[in-house]
Amino acid sequence: MTELTAADLRTIFQAIGDAIEADKSRLSELDGVIGDADHGVTMSIGFTAVNEALAKLDASADPTTVFNTAAKSFLNAVGASSGPLYGTAFMRAGAAVKGKPTVDRDALADCIQAMAKGMQDRGKAERGEKTMMDAWLPAADAAQEAKARGDDAVACLEAAVAAAEAGAEATKAMLATKGRASRLGERAIGHMDPGAASAVTILKAITAAVRGL
Amino acid sequence: MKTKKLINDPKVIIEEMLEGIVAAHPKHVRQVEGAPRAVVALNGPRKGKVGLVIGGGSGHEPTFVGFVGKGLADACPIGNVFASPPPDPIYECAKAASGGAGVLFMYGNYAGDVMNFDMAAEMAGMDEIEVRTVLTTDDIASAPLDQKEKRRGVAGNFFIFKIAGAACDTMKPLDECERLARKANAHTYTMGVCLSPCSLPQTQKYSFELGPDEMEIGMGIHGEPGVAKGPIQTADAVTDAIMDKILGEMKPNKGDKVAVLVNSLGATPLMELYLLNRRVKQRLDQVGVSIHQTWVGNYCTSLEMAGASITLLHLDDELTGLLDHPCDCAMFRAG
Numbered sequence: 231m232t233e234l235t236a237a238d239l240r241t242i243f244q245a246i247g248d249a250i251e252a253d254k255s256r257l258s259e260l261d262g263v264i265g266d267a268d269h270g271v272t273m274s275i276g277f278t279a280v281n282e283a284l285a286k287l288d289a290s291a292d293p294t295t296v297f298n299t300a301a302k303s304f305l306n307a308v309g310a311s312s313g314p315l316y317g318t319a320f321m322r323a324g325a326a327v328k329g330k331p332t333v334d335r336d337a338l339a340d341c342i343q344a345m346a347k348g349m350q351d352r353g354k355a356e357r358g359e360k361t362m363m364d365a366w367l368p369a370a371d372a373a374q375e376a377k378a379r380g381d382d383a384v385a386c387l388e389a390a391v392a393a394a395e396a397g398a399e400a401t402k403a404m405l406a407t408k409g410r411a412s413r414l415g416e417r418a419i420g421h422m423d424p425g426a427a428s429a430v431t432i433l434k435a436i437t438a439a440v441r442g443l
Numbered sequence: 444m445k446t447k448k449l450i451n452d453p454k455v456i457i458e459e460m461l462e463g464i465v466a467a468h469p470k471h472v473r474q475v476e477g478a479p480r481a482v483v484a485l486n487g488p489r490k491g492k493v494g495l496v497i498g499g500g501s502g503h504e505p506t507f508v509g510f511v512g513k514g515l516a517d518a519c520p521i522g523n524v525f526a527s528p529p530p531d532p533i534y535e536c537a538k539a540a541s542g543g544a545g546v547l548f549m550y551g552n553y554a555g556d557v558m559n560f561d562m563a564a565e566m567a568g569m570d571e572i573e574v575r576t577v578l579t580t581d582d583i584a585s586a587p588l589d590q591k592e593k594r595r596g597v598a599g600n601f602f603i604f605k606i607a608g609a610a611c612d613t614m615k616p617l618d619e620c621e622r623l624a625r626k627a628n629a630h631t632y633t634m635g636v637c638l639s640p641c642s643l644p645q646t647q648k649y650s651f652e653l654g655p656d657e658m659e660i661g662m663g664i665h666g667e668p669g670v671a672k673g674p675i676q677t678a679d680a681v682t683d684a685i686m687d688k689i690l691g692e693m694k695p696n697k698g699d700k701v702a703v704l705v706n707s708l709g710a711t712p713l714m715e716l717y718l719l720n721r722r723v724k725q726r727l728d729q730v731g732v733s734i735h736q737t738w739v740g741n742y743c744t745s746l747e748m749a750g751a752s753i754t755l756l757h758l759d760d761e762l763t764g765l766l767d768h769p770c771d772c773a774m775f776r777a778g
Binding site: 255310 | 500522523524525526527528529530531554555558559562643645646648649650651663665666667668
């Protein structure tokens with residue numbers, strides 16, 4: 231891959247949707263342990279709506295339009311917590327590539343960072359609070375570091391996935407202070423945060439899709 | 444094994460439920476044209492009145508949509524099962540409820556609801572609609588007293604919305620409606636117990652596990668785990684455990700007055716609710732607290748969860764007057 235076109239971005243969103251669909255039950259079960267058991271369902275509803283909206287989008291749409299369409303459709307299909315968080319993430323990714331006809335390696339790493347920043351601004355969670363941010367923030371940093379090293383796009387994404395996986399794993403030992411799991415106190419310890427788990431699923435799907443382009 | 448449910452297609456379960464609700468209550472509610480997930484009271488919103496918008500995830504019926512009607516809520520955005528509605532229908536509700544005197548957003552304190560309602564409030568602000576937000580935090584088991592702002596809103600919503608709706612219906616200004624809504628929230632205490640779990644229509648699997656002889660005290664209305672699991676106890680023992688916590692925090696004086704709500708989480712029958720209520724009455728008699736009015740039944744459910752919650756509203760003259768104010772909603776009538 232040298233540069234991702236808007237059509238490639240649609241392929242990536244489709245890949246994310248397929249991966250979430252395949253992972254739906256596991257994500258809901260993780261959420262059932264410490265939350266309200268709807269995370270897999272919610273993410274599936276969101277990405278289904280995204281891909282339906284993208285299918286209707288004009289072929290000439292630029293990357294920013296693809297991201298903004300994804301943002302709006304995800305937000306309004308889902309609500310919940312994931313809606314505003316991923317809605318904001320995609321909107322920020324769209325802003326990060328504004329005016330660009332394609333997304334190159336650097337822009338890809340920047341998109342991931344913009345998404346993580348957007349989610350953090352909206353949800354106001356810090357690292358170590360047992361949320362999706364424990365996967366997204368290290369992933370964004372790892373992608374930036376790989377970019378600075380001069381790694382190619384796939385290697386940047388692989389670094390992001392590895393960091394997200396480690397971050398998600400680390401949520402098992404954390405005491406939740408944000409979101410619904412925070413009402414659990416110590417009973418949440420030992421369980422992976424479902425939002426962090428789905429972040430890994432998303433990043434893995436992006437990586438596999440970019441590798442295949 | 445899938446749980447048994449009378450559904451057609453989980454993908455359209457909300458749309459089909461709303462179709463059924465509007466068909467059953469055509470004199471009370473309608474869907475906003477072009478925004479079917481925004482449900483509005485037929486005779487509620489009017490010029491000069493503060494609009495009351497309540498809402499949240501589906502699966503708690505009659506909360507929230509059942510409390511839309513004259514004298515209570517003006518509009519209700521509808522979320523997916525156990526998920527906050529997105530900003531668009533909330534914004535549509537704010538517009539429909541607005542009579543030029545401001546709009547009150549009231550909903551349970553959950554991270555997702557806060558984000559979506561706040562986004563909608565910003566959208567309404569751009570239309571010059573002033574929005575104030577009052578979060579409900581009546582579940583005393585969901586966080587300790589010194590972290591009251593972290594508590595979630597559960598069945599006590601019924602009392603809190605009722606008070607706020609009456610304040611709005613009696614044409615009080617926005618400041619006053621907000622003050623009374625906050626006061627009602629501060630005076631409402633709920634705690635529940637779960638006996639068996641619920642399952643989402645999309646998964647038809649139980650969201651959590653409880654052993655055959657277990658119950659869980661303090662469980663949330665989405666199946667969020669509570670404060671303690673333990674062996675199942677008698678109706679009196681469970682009521683005592685709940686009433687000890689509620690009275691311990693409420694600290695009523697002899698001669699005080701309360702309203703009581705004994706609520707089923709979905710599957711627990713009236714017979715058992717009345718056993719709980721019998722003990723509630725005994726406990727209140729013991730401390731010399733009188734009961735102004737009692738409601739028993741399904742007011743805030745959690746799909747097919749078995750279990751119940753007890754809510755006390757600690758009354759004074761001001762709250763009593765508003766509680767007694769008539770309302771006529773799709774699924775609830777008073778006065």
